[in-house]
Amino acid sequence: MARPPARLGSPRHVRLSELAAVWTGAERSGADVAVVDCTHDSRQVRPGWLFCALPGAHYDGHDFADAAVRAGARALLVQRFLDLDVPQLRVPSVRWAMGPVAAAVHGRPAERLSLAGVTGTNGKTTTSYLLQAAFEAYGWRAGLLGTVETRIGRQRWTSPLTTLEAPDLQRVFARMRKDGVRAAAMEVSSHALDQHRVGGIVYDVAVFTNLAAEHLDYHGTIEQYYYSKSRLFTPEHCRQALVCVDDEWGVRLASHTTVPTVTFGRSPRAQARITRVVSDRRGVRIVLDCADGAVELSTRTVGAINATNLAAAYLAARALGVPPEAAAHGIGHCPAIPGRSEVVDLGQPFLVIVDYAHTPGALSAQIGTAHELTGPGGRVLVVVGCRGGRDRYKRPDAGRAAVDADIAVFTSDSPGREDPRAIVSAMLTGALGLPERTVVVELDRAAAIHRAIAMAGPGDVVLIVGRGHETTQHLAGHDIPLDDRKEARAALMAHGWAGSHPRLRRQSSVPR
Numbered sequence: 001m002a003r004p005p006a007r008l009g010s011p012r013h014v015r016l017s018e019l020a021a022v023w024t025g026a027e028r029s030g031a032d033v034a035v036v037d038c039t040h041d042s043r044q045v046r047p048g049w050l051f052c053a054l055p056g057a058h059y060d061g062h063d064f065a066d067a068a069v070r071a072g073a074r075a076l077l078v079q080r081f082l083d084l085d086v087p088q089l090r091v092p093s094v095r096w097a098m099g100p101v102a103a104a105v106h107g108r109p110a111e112r113l114s115l116a117g118v119t120g121t122n123g124k125t126t127t128s129y130l131l132q133a134a135f136e137a138y139g140w141r142a143g144l145l146g147t148v149e150t151r152i153g154r155q156r157w158t159s160p161l162t163t164l165e166a167p168d169l170q171r172v173f174a175r176m177r178k179d180g181v182r183a184a185a186m187e188v189s190s191h192a193l194d195q196h197r198v199g200g201i202v203y204d205v206a207v208f209t210n211l212a213a214e215h216l217d218y219h220g221t222i223e224q225y226y227y228s229k230s231r232l233f234t235p236e237h238c239r240q241a242l243v244c245v246d247d248e249w250g251v252r253l254a255s256h257t258t259v260p261t262v263t264f265g266r267s268p269r270a271q272a273r274i275t276r277v278v279s280d281r282r283g284v285r286i287v288l289d290c291a292d293g294a295v296e297l298s299t300r301t302v303g304a305i306n307a308t309n310l311a312a313a314y315l316a317a318r319a320l321g322v323p324p325e326a327a328a329h330g331i332g333h334c335p336a337i338p339g340r341s342e343v344v345d346l347g348q349p350f351l352v353i354v355d356y357a358h359t360p361g362a363l364s365a366q367i368g369t370a371h372e373l374t375g376p377g378g379r380v381l382v383v384v385g386c387r388g389g390r391d392r393y394k395r396p397d398a399g400r401a402a403v404d405a406d407i408a409v410f411t412s413d414s415p416g417r418e419d420p421r422a423i424v425s426a427m428l429t430g431a432l433g434l435p436e437r438t439v440v441v442e443l444d445r446a447a448a449i450h451r452a453i454a455m456a457g458p459g460d461v462v463l464i465v466g467r468g469h470e471t472t473q474h475l476a477g478h479d480i481p482l483d484d485r486k487e488a489r490a491a492l493m494a495h496g497w498a499g500s501h502p503r504l505r506r507q508s509s510v511p512r
């Protein structure tokens, strides 16, 4: 998969005077030229584009304006006029203005899509995939934007960010329109809301899944993190809201929204209430009591944690006009979501699950689910690490959550420039003083996966968490190819498990 499209077919030509009209106080210098596209990155500029000079945490985009002009930028969006021989549009904040300006450059394509924005600490990716499947089941050409990938119909691109920067986002929307997309499901991160990447977008429906401490090294406090998320649920950004009230943040949000809101969840106070959850090796089935009556929904993605994702996807699909049967059918038939409770099955007599849980709460829930999925006498073996360079406060809690497994293999996640040993030590502090369990430390993640699989026996569940769909590990400043799913498969094969067919049993060393 390549990165999202950098160029559209026949370009629009938009004059600076039109762009000046979208932002109060914008001031133009130079000729009223027309631009064909825009970017915030001088390295992406092509002839005829508008370069948006963004002041960032490390650089000031104004310092790259010269390079952008040399690359063919026809005009600049700036916070201060620069001494360059090129037309410029000055605004008080490029960060704030860039979304609406980028939308105008592309002819406000999002306004002609049915658009759902999903936010929350966990569940955004899963809900978005389920929702996209509901759109497709109704025969709509659908789009998807999120952590794993950007999708337009069957075309797929890797995502550099969960929520793209405004110029890239608007270009993708324009491409969706051009390709006949009717509806799109999109993850909206707290960073994106804080940085106004979704400025100028009004979602037809906005979904809140849950909130737990995360990204506090960026947001500072959980209050600020909540505040960033809550901005999605204002008339500036959505027409209606779906809010899960299973945690205190959802309850608080539902009491503050100024748009029509439906609450959902397992909580008795939810308007659309999950009244039954069945979770087993085949997936999750729920009954959702909502305006459509008692609706039965299912997903093949294992883990009771997905019950609220099912409800969120169904309610969002309904809010956008997908009929009940198509919504339920699409959700129920959604293919495996990359790295989200993804089962690796080579016919072995134990379950291997690769998952993206990266908060202590999600890890705890997934270990709880794994205990439910064991066979008679089966154990749960978890392979877990914590990411380097961020969210250090989560490590002891992750360590504590992990020892709810029968065997916990503490390993590296993506340590970046941090010492993997130090990360694991912080995790181990969380496990101190708890009843003795088996904790194994194996810093090499591939070796840790192999070790867990070597220890597994009939009825066990091996849960490999934290990296899900990711294929690169950042270690000691280098990028190393590492895909937990491939590694699990390789380990299973090394132990003699050959294929997913039930008849394919452990390979014998002698032909029978």
Ligand SMILES: CC(=O)N[C@H]1[C@@H](OP(=O)(O)OP(=O)(O)OC[C@H]2O[C@@H](n3ccc(=O)[nH]c3=O)[C@H](O)[C@@H]2O)O[C@H](CO)[C@@H](O)[C@@H]1O[C@H](C)C(=O)N[C@@H](C)C(=O)N[C@H](CCC(=O)O)C(=O)O
Residues within 6 Å of the ligand: 040, 041, 042, 043, 054, 055, 056, 057, 058, 059, 060, 061, 064, 160, 161, 162, 163, 164, 165, 189, 190, 191, 192, 218
């Ligand atoms: C913390 C954060 O969000 N940082 C974002 C921010 O970076 P920054 O402020 O440091 O930017 P900078 O490097 O100082 O550059 C300033 C400007 O100069 C430009 N520049 C820079 C160099 C050059 O040669 N030419 C040039 O034009 C840059 O393109 C940029 O516009 O603005 C950049 C430009 O848009 C983003 O790429 C960058 O995301 C970084 C890569 C990132 O890792 N972001 C993560 C934390 C993030 O956003 N994550 C959320 C999901 C989180 C989750 O739920 O897991 C996401 O939505 O992906």
Ligand SMILES: Nc1ncnc2c1ncn2[C@@H]1O[C@H](COP(=O)(O)OP(=O)(O)OP(=O)(O)O)[C@@H](O)[C@H]1O
Residues within 6 Å of the ligand: 120, 121, 122, 123, 124, 125, 126, 127, 147, 162, 187, 209, 210, 305, 306, 308, 309, 339, 340, 341, 355, 356, 357, 358, 361, 362, 363, 365, 366, 468
């Ligand atoms: N509704 C939920 N509540 C709590 N945990 C969840 C929920 N849905 C999924 N999870 C757990 O969180 C992990 C990440 O899920 P998902 O990718 O859907 O969330 P996300 O919000 O998109 O996170 P990210 O942006 O980091 O990808 C899953 O692998 C699972 O372990």
